[in-house]
Amino acid sequence: MSQTISAILDSQTSLVQAAAEALPHQFSQCTHALGHIRQAVYLCLTCAVPRGICAACSIACHTDHEQLELFPKRAFRCDCPTAALAHLCALHRTPEPENTRNAYGQNFRGAFCRCGRAYDAARERETMIQCLTCEDWFHESCLSLRERPLSRASTPEAGVPAQEVDDAASEASSNDLPPPLIRADNYDALICAACVRSIPVVRRYAGTPGALMVVRDVPGGPWSVIGREAESGANVEVETVEARKGLDTGVGEKRARSPTKGESDAPNAKRARVSPEASSSPACLAPPVNSLAQQIFDKSLSKMDGAATSSGEEDVCGEGDVFLTEGFRDRWCQCSSCLLSFETYPCLLEEEETYEPPEDPDSGLSLEELGMRALLRLPRERALDGIRAFNQMRDELMSHLRPFAQEGKEVTESDIRAFFEERMAAARGGVGESS
Template sequence: MDTTTNDAALDPACEIDEDGEVVVTACSFLVAQADLEREAAEVLPGKFDECTYDKGYIRQPLYACLTCTHPPLKYRQGAIRPGPENQPATDPAGMCYSCSIECHAGHEVIELFTKRQFRCDCGTKRLLLPAEQGACCRLKSARPMLAKLENAANVYNHNFWGMYCSCDKFYAPEDEAGVMIQCYVCNDWYHDSCIGKLPSEDEYEDYVCRACVSKHAVLRYIDSTMLRYGRVEDGRVSQIEPASSASIPDTSTEGSADEPASKRARPSMCRLRPDMSAIDALQPFDLFLADGWKSHVCTCIDCMREIEASRLVFLVEEDEVVEPEDDEALGESLYESAMKRLRTMDHTRAIDAASAYHSLSSSLKDYLRPFAASGKVVKPQDIQAFFELQKSGH
């Protein structure tokens, strides 16, 4: 088949014949196809045939579409394609892994990484496909009523426009010189240069940004010798040694070990630090939490009331990530996937499909045989002519 010279420069399957004509050999095409399938398996390792909407508010990998949603003017300069200044802004929205592939292929999709307590917005009032593509999520097309609904418990921030950190910078992996770490509570990501010098990786398990530290006393006042407080001053991290907790009984394990902490009997004594005013005087500071820090979160009646009201139950219960299901066909070629699909079909339909494929294959071979005998290049119009013949019944 012939193509253009520009295409040949970009497509590894293209070659230049002795007459200077651009052609694609069958061998080079198969090699290029195998490379594409291998790359796709690496980029899309999980199945994408089911939306997570029905799983409710879960912790999952999220994505945003900057084609279907439009940021306010202050965020447009950082976007890959900022759009016209007079374009109306929309509400931010997030979608699951499957919808980012099935519903928004070819769009400007950005990865938001893992966020918790979030329900997929695709197909809801916040995230509808363009009219020419159908208004509802393709994986939930039988439920058009979702287009009138919103996920009221979802929380959005500047990440949904591609902005991160306290510096409000658009995330472009190729431009990032340093490292970024994620706040365990708000799930935003922060540049190491904006935080200050970090402790070594083996000195802490989780990081909590200074905004969350200021907002949530149940974290700020944890009383534990296992906790590392990190305060940033002039680019340096200083340790704030916690008061000894030897006099405070550990009642965090009262009740059944299998019962969620939020449902267990509440300890009567609060385990928060007694020197709260001294800690407050040191703000603002970040937290670098040492391994095992969750066992020191207080679950007394008052603290649990704050934890539940602030949607921080993940501090005392399981916080698993719902990942896309592994794709059993990962690594298979398109041919292998098609043959496996054929074996699962109804026997009669499978025979009909195999017969139709054999007939088409035989006809194509007969049509191409003269080209092979003469060494003539097969051009796009030749293939088009073949299918026109098939449609006409010849």
């Protein structure tokens, strides 16, 4: 193997730039002192106890350990300096008690999604999507967005940087699969079915405009999406349950404002009118419920309770996951009843801040610049000794390479290795003679 000097320098420069982009922050401080914050969390697979460590400790304390990135987790405190881990923290040297307030879901056992499969970045073909509220990760196939790939072999995009795969949405990892029913750029956040069932106001919005759901009419039938937002002021055809079943109800096929499939079509005149004088709280402005969506939740709750479903119920199927479109926080009803439902989930009302380590001012510097900074931090005599040693090595290397230039020979990697091995052997011999 042989390379030109310019190729080696270009390669070195690109490596320095890639390192600066991948690690642009300082990792010199454990976040334990910051308390319970939303931050990137890593699971150390080498340490026997399933606990989470911060980004700084993942680099400074567990460098040689096998790790799994869990991505941001809210209200999480780094476990590295606590008694839960036998591995000593190199950044926070004061031993701390275990973090009893941390929540350790199935991700801390290496399991993800409602299917509970382990995640292998080298073999996983599917894009995974994080739930906004529980922060677990779900496969697209488990969300009924696409069929599950038949093979779990390495993806064709294995050589693509991770950030490019993530930013390119689910289509970039489709691996010759058809596009998903809901593209990543068509929604802003996912709330998994289990979380939807536990948040009454989100369950009420499910399937209404801006709260997309994937459903199908019968088991084994094609999946479709309900809750797509109609263009403002346009006459849009409405496909009702009766229309899908071929029943003639005499109801018109077009309306000025189209509800989504299954949405209650009760006229506005039948809504209860709340006078501002009669109540200090504003009237509830949540949209009429989507009947298809509610049937899904009723069936799932019946299964959880062990109750048999009525034979007269619709055969609509689906998990109940909700995909919220952009601006969903501005569309929530602000009445006291709806706001009460958000108390346990403030992330639904306001976007959370995620902690990031401070930027590293040296991350974009070249090796030469970093070397000069290191020399400036040394005492004067030691800095001068370092400069003299560098100059001596440079002169010896030039002398070693001069015959190649004179004879027109190509310098190979083995030639460079031979030079440094000779220097190391001479250094060892010198140490032996002086002793």
